[in-house]
Amino acid sequence: MISALYVSKTGLAAQDKQLSTISNNLANTSTVGFKRDRAMFEDLIYQVQRQPGAQETQDSKLPSGLQIGTGARVVATQKQFTQGNLQVTEQPLDVAINGRGFLQVLQADGTLAYTRNGQLEVNEEGQVVNSDGLVLEPAITIPQGTSKITIGKDGTVNAYTQGAEATPQQLGNITLADFVNPAGLQAIGGNLFVQTVASGTPTQGAPGENGMGSLLQGQLESSNVDIVEEMVNMITTQRAYEMNSKVVSTADQMLQNIAQNL
Template identity: 70%
Template sequence: MHAALYVSKTGLSAQDKQLSTISNNLANASTVGFKRDRAVFEDLLYQIQRQPGGQTNRDNELPSGLQLGVGVRVAGTNKQFTEGTLQVTEQALDLAIDGRGFLQVLLPNGDTAYTRNGQLQINSDGDLVNSSGLLMEPNINVPEGTNKITIGTDGIVNAYQEGDPNPTQIGQFDLVDFINPSGLQSVGGNLFLETAASGDPINGTPGENGMGEILQGTLENSNVDIVEEMVNMITTQRVYELNSKVVSTADSMLQFITQTL
C-alpha cells in the first residue's frame, strides 16, 4: 500500500485534534478565568534509507542522505496562562487576580484545587464558596448581620455590621503560584490540580514577592482571542483538506496501477 496514505492519515488525525482544541477555546470564550489551549505538534519517526554523512566512497560523503518521514502527531496541549482582560462588575464578591497566582478551593475529598475564577458566593452557613458550592481555602465565614464586605488588594477581608462603622477582619485570601502553571491538570469547573510537571505550590500574600493583587468588584475574562481562533480554524480546515487531497491522489495512483498493469 502507498506510504502516503498512512502519512496523510496521521495528518488528518492531528488536525482533527487541533480542531477539537480550537472548538473548546471558542466554547469557553465567555468563561471567567478560562485559559486557552494550544495544540503542540511533532513529526514522527523517520525511515533512514541513506544515512546523512555516510561514505559514498573513500573520499566522499553524503551531504544530506535520504530520510522519509512517516507523519505527525499531537504531542500535547499547552495551556496559555496570559492574563485576560479585567471587567469591572461592582459586585462585592467578584474577585480578579491582577498578575500571577491562583485562588485555592477545597475539594470534597480534602484535596486543594486552584482557580483564576473569582465569582464567589455565600452559602447557608455564611462561608464563602465558588459557583459549585466548594469552600474557599482558607475558609472565610461571614458573620450574620453583615451588610458590607470589603476585600483589599492584599487579600484581607473585612465585614461591616449594621450600625457599627468599625470593620471586623474575618480572614485573608492567600494566593498560590507554580513554577510551571502549564503543567497543571485541568479538571473542569475552572479548577486545576497540582501535578509533578507543575511543581509544588508556592504560597504568598497578594501583592508581595511577585504575586498578583486581588481586585474586588472585578472579574478576569477568558484570554481567548476569537479572531485568532477563527484564523486558526481556517488554517486547520485547509490543512485537513490538503491531507484529504493526498489520500485522494494516492488512491488515484493505485487505481491507475491496478487498471493499467
C-alpha cells in the same frame, strides 16, 4: 503510495485534534478565568534509507541523506496563562487576580484545587465558596447582619455590620498559590486545576507579595481567548485537513491506475 496514505492519515488525525482544541477555546470565550489551549505538533519517526554523512567513496561523504517522514501528531495541549481582560461587575464577592497566582478551594476529598475564577458566593453556613459550592481555602465566614464586605488588594477581608459601620471586623485573608510551571497543571473542569509532578509544588503567599498578583474587588478576569486568532487558526486547520484529504485521494487514484493497467 501506500506509505503516503498512512502519512496523510496521521495528518488528518492531528488536524482533527487541533480543531477540537480550537472549538473548546471558542466554546469558553465567556468562561470567567478560562485559559486557552494551544495544540503542539511534532513529526514522527523517519525512515532513513541513506544516512547523512555516510561514506560514499573512500574520499567522499554524503552531504545529505534520504529520510522519509512518517507523518505528524499532536504531542501536547499547552495552557496559555496570559492575563485576560478585567471586567467591572461591582459585586462585592467578585475578585480578579491581576498578575500571577490562583485562588485555592477545598475539594470534597480534602485536596486543594486551584482556579482563576473569582466569582465567589456565600453558602447557607456563611462560608465563602465558588459557584460549585467548594469552600475557599483558607476558609472565610461572613457573619449574619453584614451590610458591607471589603476585600483589599492584599487579600484582607473585612465585614461591616449594621449599626457598627465605623468598626470593621476582619474575617481573614485570601491567600494565593503559584507554580513554577502553571502549564503543567491538570485541568479537571469547573474552572479548576490540580497539581501534578510537571507543575511542581505550590508556593503560597499574600496577594501583591513575592511576585503574586493583587486582588481587585468587584472585578472579574475574562477568558483570554482571542476570537479573531481562533478563527484564523480554524481556517488554516481546515485548509490543512483538506490538503491531507487530497493526498489520500491522489494516492487512491494512483493505486487505482496501477490496478487497472497492470
